[in-house]
Structure formats: C-alpha cells, structure tokens
Amino acid sequence: MKIHIKNGRLIDPKHGLDTHADLYIAAGKIAAIGSAPRDFHANRVIDASHCIVCPGLVDLAARLREPGFEYKATLESEMDAACAGGITSLACPPDTDPPLDEPGLVEMLKFRAQNLNQARVYPIGALTQKLEGARLTEMAELRDAGCVGFSQADAPITDTQVLVRALEYAATFGFTVWLRPQDAYLAKGGVAHDGFVATRLGLPAIPTSAETVALATILLLARETGARVHLCRLSAAESLAMVRTAKAEGLNVSCDVGINHVHLSEMDIGYFDTNHHLVPPLRGLRDRDAIRAALADGTVDALCSDHTPVDEDGKQMPFGESEPGATGLELLLPLTLKWARENGIPLSQALARITHQPAHILGLDAGHLAIGHAADICVFDPEATWIVASSILKSQGKNTPFLGYEMQGRVHATLVEGHVVFEGEENGQRRR
Amino acid sequence: MTLNPQLNQDGALKHLLTIDGLPRAILTHILDTAEGFIAVSEQEVKKVPLLRGKAIFNLFFEPSTRTRTTFEIAAKRLSADVINLNINASSQSKGETLLDTVDNLAAMQADMFVVRHAQSGAAHMIARHVAPHIHVVNAGDGRHAHPTQGLLDMFTIRKYKGEFHNLRVAIVGDVLHSRVARSQIHALTTLGVPEVRVIAPKTLLPTGVEQLGVHVYHEMAKGLKDVDVVIMLRLQNERMRGALLPSAQEYFKYYGLTPDKLTLARPDAIVMHPGPMNRGVEIDSAVADGKQSVILPQVTYGIAVRMAVMSILAGN
Amino acid sequence: MPIITLPDAETLVAQLAAAIKPTLTPNTVLVGMYTGGVWAAQQMHALLDPDMPHGDLDISFYRDDFDRIGLHAQVKPTRLPFEVEGRDILLVDDVLYTGRSVRAAMNALFDYGRPARIRLAVLVDRVGDRELPIMADFVGATASVPAHQHIHLVRDDAGRLKLKLVDLK
Secondary structure, eight states: OEEEEESOEEEEGGGTEEEEOEEEEETTEEEEEESOOTTOOOSEEEEOTTOEEEEOEEESOBOOOTTTOTTTOOHHHHHHHHHHTTEEEEEEOSOSSSOSOSHHHHHHHHHHHHHHTSSEEEEOEESBGGGOSSSBOOHHHHHHHTOOOEEOTTOOOOOHHHHHHHHHHHHHHTOEEEEOOOOTTTTTTOOEETTHHHHHHTOOEEOHHHHHHHHHHHHHHHHHHOOEEEEOOOOOHHHHHHHHHHHHTTOOEEEEEEHHHHHOOGGGGTTTOGGGOOSSOOOOHHHHHHHHHHHHHTSSOEEEOOBOOOOHHHHSSOGGGSOOOBOOTTTHHHHHHHHHHHHTOOHHHHHHTTTHHHHHHHTOSOSSOOTTSBOOEEEEEEEEEEEOOTTTOOSSOOOOTTTTOEEEEEEEEEEETTEEEEEOOSOSEEOO | OOOOTTBOTTSOBSOBOOSTTOOHHHHHHHHHHHHHHHHHTTSSSOOOSTTTTOEEEEEESSOOHHHHHHHHHHHHHTTOEEEEEEOOHHHHTTTOOHHHHHHHHHTTTOSEEEEEESSTTHHHHHHHHSOTTOEEEEEEETTTBOHHHHHHHHHHHHHHHSOSTTOEEEEESOOTTOHHHHHHHHHHHHTTOSEEEEEOOGGGSOTTGGGGTOEEESOHHHHTTTOSEEEEOOOOGGGGTTTSOSOHHHHHHHHSBOHHHHTTSOTTOEEEOOSOOOBTTTBOHHHHTSTTBOHHHHHHHHHHHHHHHHHHHHHO | OOOOOOOOHHHHHHHHHHHHGGGOOTTEEEEEETTHHHHHHHHHHHHHOTTSOEEEEOOGGGOSOHHHHOSOSSOOOOBOOSOOTTOEEEEEEEEESSSHHHHHHHHHHHTTOOOSEEEEEEEEEETTOOOSSOOOSEEEEEEOOOTTEEEEEEEOTTOOEEEEEEEOO
C-alpha cells in the first residue's frame, strides 16, 4: 500500500518542521517528504488541502475499560474513538477489573488490541498487587509482557514504606513509576476542590494540600531512590511550582495534566453538574491559569485526555455518589488547539505536548515524522468546527463537560503504520 | 452559568431547592404568605381546601421524623393527599437507582416531591429530571441546603424583631456539615441583615466561609457581643468520633450557650435552634427553656412556612 | 357603548349602614372580605356600633381558581377575634359578581365554627353574571357591566373610598 498525502501543511514539532509539503508512505513507513521517491505510484491519494499533517497523537491516559467494565465501554468502541481523535498511541492505566497486575492480563489486552489493528496500546502495569498499595507486582515480568511503566492509577499507597520500596525496585530496572500525587487521608471522602464552590454547594472537599503534601513526599523519595517518576494529572498551582523547582534542580521527573483542567475550574460545576465530577477535582481559576502557564513554559511535559468513559447510570446520581471522569479521546486535539488559540501558543509547540513529548515519557520512538519511521499520522482541519454531541462521539462514554460546546479542529484522517484507520466525513463546518 | 433551575420562565418559583440565588422579593412573598397560614392553625378546622386532589410525596432517603412530620401536617392542612416514603439505603442498593424510584412515583400522578437525601445536590438532580408539572421541595440535601428551615428561621426572626436591616445575627457551631447554616446565611444576607457572624472552632468551618458574606469568630466572648439573634446549630454525635473535636465537654465549655454567655448578647436577644437539641452539648437547658428561647415557636411557624411554600409552588 | 357611571362609594356605605342598623342584634359581628370588603366594613363599623366585634377575612386559600391562576399574590392574614360558633355574621364585600368569592368566604367561616346565620352586604350587585345561587341581603346599588370590565373599590391616601371601572387585559 502506497499513500500520497498531498497539499497539506506538515508540522513535526520534534524536528522543528512546519512547511507545506507532501508526504509519501510505503510499506507502513514514511518513504519521503516533499517530493516523491522514484517510481512511487500511490494506491491512494489523500487530499490534505486546508489541513495540517502531523504525527499521530500520543495519549498518556486512556481507560479502555477492558477487562472488567465492558458495560461502560469496550476496546472496539474506544479504539474507534481514539482513531477518530487522531490518536495513534495510547497508554492505559492499570485500573481495570482485575487490575493489570499479572502478565497474562497484559498479554491478553495487547493481543486484543493488536487484532483490532488500530491505535497502538501501551499498558501501564499495576505497581502493587490488586492496586492495594501493599505488595509489589512482578514488574520485570510485566515489562516483558508489554508494560511501559507502573502506576497505582487513582488508588492510594497509604504506606509510605511501600512507596519507597516500589520506587527502589523500579529504579533497579530503570522503570518509570507513574504517580498521581494525592494524600489519601487529606482527600478522604472529598468530591470537589476545597474552595468557594464546595463550601457553597456543601460538597465534601479535597484540599490542595492533598496533592502538594503527597507531591512533596514523592519528590523527596524520587531524589533519594533515583527512580524515574512521571507525575500524573497535576491540578494545583502550588504543585506546578514545586515541579518547576524540582526540574530546575535536575530531578528526573516529568508531568502531565488532563485536558479538562486546562479549560475548566470549580465554577463550572454550576448546579451539581456531574459531568464536572473529575479526578483530581477541578480547582480554582488561579490553578487553571497556572496550568496554562506551566504548559506554555514546559514545566508540564504532556497533555492527556484522561479518557474515562462512564455510563449514564454512573453520572445520573447525586454529585458525590456519581462516578468521576470524562470521555476525552475525541476532544484531546480540539481542546489542545483551543488552549493554543486562547493563549497564543504556536501550533507546533502545542502539538509537541500531545505527540513526541508524551512519546518520550513512554520511552517510545514515536510522535514524530522521520523518513523510514512508522507512518503514524494525523491529518486534521484546524478550521473545521463541530458540536460535541452524544450522537457524534464514537466513545461509548458520552460524559464530558463539553457536551453541546462547539469545537474547532476536526480530524480528517488517521493512519497507523501506513493504514488508514479513520477517515472523517465531510460534515464539519469550515471557518474562514 | 446555567439559569436558576428553581425558577420558571416567568421568574416564578417552580421548585424550592436552595435559598442561594433567590431574589429577596420571593423570600418576602413566602414569609408574607406564611403569615396568612398562621391564622389557619388557629381555626377550629385547621385545614384549607387549596391543594385538594394534589398528591404530595414525602420522599425521605434519610430518616427524619420531625421534618417529615411538619411537611406532612402542612400538606394535610392544605387538603393534599400525602404519601410518606422512607427509602432506606438497603432498598436503594437493590439496584433501583434514585431516578428509577422517582420515575415510579411520578407515574402514580405525583404533583410534588418533598425530598430529603444524604447527598448534596440530590434535590437538584430530581428537579432536573421530573416532568414539568411536578414541583420539588428540598427538605435537606447533604450539607447543601435546607431552605424551608432557613425560611422558618427568617419568619421567626421577623416575628420577634420586625425588621432585618438593623440586626446582628450569630450562628454558632458546626457550619461545615450544616445545610441549615448555609440556608440561614443565604436567607439572612438576601433579606438585608447587615452583620451575620459565625462562631466555631476552625475544624467546624468550611474553607472560604467568609465569601458567603459572614464574619468569622472563634470565641463566644467576642462573637456574641451585642447580637440580636443567636442561632445554635446541632452538633451531631458522630463529630466526636473523628478528630474534629476532642470531647463534648470541651465543646460545651467553649461553644455551648449558657445563661452566662448569653448575657453578652443584647438583653432582648432571641435564641433559636433548628432542633433536635443536644442539651448540655451545644445548649444549656436553662437557655433552651429560658425566656429568650423561641425554639418552640420556630416549630409552629415551620408548619405555616411549609404551607406557604407548597401552595406557592403548586400554583406556579 | 354607553358610559356607565358608578355611584359614590361612601354614599353607598352610609345607605347600607342605615339599612342594616335596625337588624343588628347583640350577637351580630361584622366580617369584611379582603380587600374592598375590609375597607367598606371598617367604615360601616364606625357608623353602626363601635363596640360591635369585627374581623377581616382572606379567602385566598378557599378560592376555586387556584389550579388556573395559582395563589393570590398578596395573601393577608385572616383575623377573627371572636368565636364564630353560634354568631350572627354580617359578611361585607365590595362587589357581588359570580358569587364564587362569597362561596369561598362561607367555606372559610365554617372552618372556624358553625355560625347561627350569615347575611351578605355588598356595595354593588353586578346583576346578570351570577354563577352560583347566591344573593345579597343588603345591596347598595345594582350595575350591569360588560364582561371585559371589572368594578374595583379603591381607597385614596385620605382613606376615601371610590368605585372604579377597570378593563380586563
């Protein structure tokens, strides 16, 4: 299969490429950029007029809900959603049922995903057995089965000694430990940011200190153990300042934020809208602005969808009993573009946060366009607008705070290893 | 921000979910209407035919005999048909969701739901879900709101003090967990009380409570000085089991209302309590039964205020 | 359309009081219906017997149009500072029209007790529009008014009563 993507604007943040050029794909790899290789006869031509051609997106957190939660979503539905969102590689957290704490489970997931022949799936293994925070998993075995890192997802490690040992053990093999800093005691029972909105609505609160206290512990232990730590879903201004300082001191840490937290704050909860029940909670406007600044200055390495499909029953509950999380695979790109537009961030810099930078955290040679490299490509129209509606979302989860919002930026085509895995219909509105 | 879900397109009250965000005119209208219903309870037949043929469901997901009873009496005095449902957590856990329950009852031709639930926002969720002709009254949701209690407290204050614009009011106790306190604060500030104080140890105050428009005190000696109204909040026994407070004895010593501490307030100050009281924990019996206490009239007024709320809603 | 001239309200009150006076018994009490009836009853009371017990009745809770128009905007407290049981009640209203308000008033009174007798006095009997079998014992004047108009009793700052015609929207 030979594919010619013509008339597009090529952006490859890693190599500083931003130019109008054609892309030629053969045997699943990028064969040439600019002019066709000799004797290239395309089987297919994709017209990328008005479109941007960039590396396929890399998402650091997408819950595919298998195994265990197939009533919320299936691998099929969520892989469709990923491709529709221009995502070609994704990491899935271990909070399945059972959790990804045994090699057999990881192999099965990889096998199922490979058979679908869509986006590449990179499991994050459980750091402790059953995610209970007590006994370590067989990390090396899990790595051999395909895990690219180890995490507790949103389950706490309350015993700090277990945390130290997990970090030490992971450091032995050079594994990355993914941690979402949250002190289990300070966050106990909480469902919303400890601020004015929770006070007014009478919602049990999670203080900022639940994140910063845990983060301080993790940073100190990362320094002590030498473990490579990736910090997930930071939400508070103070946390970002701490990471900025740690990075300046040369600590080997990286961090990401969820895409919803770039745009929303506690105020958006309105009258108990459960689509705004997220983990970590939406915090204050000051925190949101700090997240935007930290994304811009590079303190935050990556943006992720934190994709969490929840069925309707899970959301049609009183706020505190509702299941947290939002669907996000199909919103990662448009919400990243929205941030770039609103903050005047160059497109290439914005795309870096969802391509080669998350790939780097995963330890993958992905998220960039190089000749001879696998052709994982996203072609999108940055001007096309569409309305977020449950009928449009391919994910089985229709839960997002952006339901009913207009998005700008629509995927035209997604390619994984030179195969077209998604092609958009021409039903978006173009803005000129 | 979405439109106020309590009001219909004409700005009239459709549901009563919280005092927060309601205009002063609506609060005053409820209080004025309640004055009319006070007379009804003095009639030989304590009943008016206003809501004849209407079905009011008391939907209590959290047990509360007192509140349920006052709503029941209020509804019966309006000649409505009252159906009491105490839905405990166990029947909920059989798989029927909260909204399933509501749908089932709505199919029995309900006209109004009076809802009590342990989760903040439950009444809002039900109000969003029900058919347009059904009205929802929040009878207490989690820590969020208890608007009829807030209104009956305002009715009581107006009865004894006449006006709101020249008052100092102190709310004492567990504001953090109290839906009553939140409704009182919104009602007092909306009705124009210039100085609302809260008095409590820091463990019992929510973050940023000042932003609700109150002055924060941690000492009774300062907080009670020259106030016209003292509202005591109930301290739930389970608060003693965590690390919020060391003991009931120490709480009573520093935050309990005794005749001594009450002398700091104005001599004509009234003492209120939403009930049920913990004598010897937040309030001394000598105060609860003393001549400044208006705790029993509060209960009486509660029926008139709930009659007013239900009849205004049913007519909108 | 003929211009309807309404009689002077205060003259009607005086005429009614004169007609009622010979029929009073020691057991008679005066009850005015909000809002116009209360004003009229107050003036009558002064003309009849200042020692006679009198009260004010609000019928908002007894109206039969609640389902259509909801609760009356201004509910006033009913005040009946006497036993209704066994009393001779003289009910006063400004205008008798469909008869529905009087029906509501009688229901309300019976919820306070069983009166020995109820009589009705109105300033104006709007004839021809009755919807219930109700008639007044004392009538100041009769009037015939088109369906799109209402007769209202108003009171100015000086306390003077006046009848007014109002177009219905």
